[in-house]
Amino acid sequence: MSGCLLAGAMAIALAPGGAFSIEWSHSVEKIRWHEDWQLAPEGLILRRAVVKGSGAGRGPGPGGHLEDGWWVWVPALPPQRELRLAASGETGQGWQVCGTECVTLGADAGAPLILRPCPNAPEAG
Secondary structure, eight states, X not given: OOOEEEETTEEEEOBGGGEEEEEEEOTTTOOEEEEEEEEETTEEEEXXXXXXXXXXXXXXXXXXXXXXXXXXXXXOOOOBSOEEEEEOSOSSSOEXXXXXXXXXXXXXSEEEEEEEEOTTOOOOO
16 A cells, blocks of 8 residues: 655655655755655564765764665654654755655755654555
8 A cells, every 4th residue: 555745735646555755965964865765554664774985974874785876774763643854045055855756855944844643644554
């Protein structure tokens, strides 16, 4: 099954199984980050994190390994009810959120963006 996320008044359809990704450039280091998430009955689950390099006090998490120039690891993060994405306007690109299609959020400075499961959305299974 799929599902959807709300980003303000916008609904983002998720890929089969409730999968979605978030990608952005770090506002200081200007390196790319990518996270794979999944909607599950217990919340939003971070399945994998990938970063192109390290810096700004952040390297790969425990168990991280280098894969084609990217650090890859599975973060130990409990399921989340929602995700708050800062919108600094300093990255020049914002956040790219991809489910069945990709949308860019937070390219301009503003209040944090909140991603949460759509109410009454089918649960991933």
